[in-house]
Amino acid sequence: MDFAFDARTEELRERLLAFMEEYVHPAEPVAAEQRARLASPWDTPAVFGELKAEARRQGLWNLFFVDQHGLPGAGNGGGPGAGLTNLQYAPLAEITGRSPHLAPAATNCAAPDTGNMELLAQFGSEEQKKQWLEPLLEGEIRSAFAMTEPEVASSDATNVETRIERVGDEYVVTGRKWFISGAMNPDCKVFIVMGKTDPEGADPRRQQSMILVPRDTPGVEVRRAMTVYGYEDHDHGGHAEVVFDGVRVPAANLIGEEGGGFAIAQARLGPGRIHHCMRLIGMAERAIELMCRRAVERTAFGKPLAAQGVVQNWIADARVTVEQLRLLVLKTAWLMDTVGNRGAHTEIQAIKIATPRAVVRILDDAVQLHGAGGVSQDFPLAELWAAARTLRLADGPDEVHQRSLARRELRQYM
Known part of the structure; x- marks a missing residue:
């Protein structure tokens, strides 16, 4: 490389x-x-x-x-x-x-x-x-991806309970989803919905399918916006609770084949995870810039914050962390280009574990350095912190990736 x-x-x-x-x-x-x-x-x-x-x-x-x-x-x-x-x-x-x-x-x-x-x-x-x-x-137009459900542990996609049932030349979609990003945006015109077409199937990873549901289809109800640490995330179109009450769509709206939803979800999430991690590094860089500006502009206990040892430690640790994360993300991107998403499986999981966790710490230090301003709307830090902390759950919680990564490491010794 x-x-x-x-x-x-x-x-x-x-x-x-x-x-x-x-x-x-x-x-x-x-x-x-x-x-x-x-x-x-x-x-x-x-x-x-x-x-x-x-x-x-x-x-x-x-x-x-x-x-x-x-x-x-x-x-x-x-x-x-x-x-x-x-x-x-x-x-x-x-x-x-x-x-x-x-x-x-x-x-x-x-x-x-x-x-x-x-x-x-x-x-x-x-x-x-x-x-x-x-x-x-x-x-x-904009769009939304509807997988997460309030009644089941959606970190395990096999738990999804929304039904996608074939009736003649149509599919009937019934279920309740939440934290569906983008759904509050008036320009959101279509949902990609994950549900079960074969809930009794022998292979739990062949029970799910994905289907396109236009927002204006009868039976689609965007019920409410879900906040994330008190923020509504307007610019991304919010995170909504959505009910699909006997929604009928043409059979041609099925994406791929019946039972292919789990595999499609895995293919979709690989690039999504690395995109989040790429942007997180930019968020960390902005936090470092804000920390440095604040440190040289403010004085406490007789000397600039920039001269305080703890502040210097925060800034030094943040710089080291960002340089490490960037190299791992770039390596992952390079592997995705050269050996494909499957070949980069370990690295994709590694960056998804490491990046949000580390960036949350950098943002937390930046908030601390800004004092009351850090938790206010006058600086972007509080909202950036909420977004980064949420990414420890989005696209799979840390623990799910750790479990999968550990299994892959252990397999060679079994």
């Missing part, structure tokens, strides 16, 4: 950094002001449209879309993505992580749409791609 970024990556990094400095960071207070004046907190502030138009104009659009799956025009400037590898995308995602509520959405690289687009590109039918993937790639 070459540690240097190639010329294409360096070019995009320079352009993206300039875009962040000139457009994204100045738009943060603007977005907050506009949202305060909206009729609904879930409506999208006008500045998002301006950012998206500028990102498209500058060619900073769909940078995440690594595997083009033969889509026409891919990677040549006229297609849906930039044609980058995971290794090329990693440092770009890190940059957008410095403003995680604006930059990913502005560049059409925000979850859960990214995972849903990859899923449809890999497993969707031509009709499904035409109806849903193309407008998602154009940024015309």
Whole structure:
């Protein structure tokens, strides 16, 4: 593995950094002001449209879309993505992580749409791609991924109880989901729903299927927004409780084959996990920057905070941690490019365990250094902390990845 970024990556990094400095960071207070004046907190502030138009104009659009799956025009400037590898995308995602509520959405690289687009590109039918993937790639609509349920331990996907039952030329979807990211956004037009088509099947990993459910289908009820440590995450479209009450959709809405849902979920989550970790490093970098600025500007007990030994330790430890995490993420991205997601299985789990845990600690130190300001709305640290802490649960809790990783390590000795 070459540690240097190639010329294409360096070019995009320079352009993206300039875009962040000139457009994204100045738009943060603007977005907050506009949202305060909206009729609904879930409506999208006008500045998002301006950012998206500028990102498209500058060619900073769909940078995440690594595997083009033969889509026409891919990677040549006229297609849906930039044609980058995971290794090329990693440092770009890190940059957008410095403003995680604006930059990913502005560049059409925000979850859960990214995972849903990859899923449809890999497993969707031509009709499904035409109806849903193309407008998602154009940024015309948003989407949601409905798997987690309140009544079962959803970290084990075999526990999912939502039913997807074949009735003639339709499927009937019945179940209750929650923490469905993006579902509160009015632009969310479709759900990818995980449920069981064969609840009595012998193989518990062949009981689940995935199906497309348009938001406006009768029986779909977006019941309420779920807060995350008190935050509603407006810019990502919230995290909703959604009820599917006898929802009927055409049989053609099934993604792949019956019983393929578990395998599709695993394929979807690999890239999603590394994207989160890439952005988390950017969040940590912003925390370090805020710590350093605060440390040189404030005085306590007769000397600058920057001269306090404990503050120096926090900053030094944060820098060492970020450099370690970045190398592990880059190695994982490189392995995904060279040996595939399955070959990078151990590393994907390792970064998912290590990155959120370590970044939460860095953000916690940054909050402490800012005192009362650190837990307030005047700095981004509290909201960044909530987002990072949540990622110790999202895409699988730490303990699930630790269990799987330990089993893989032990297997060679058994």
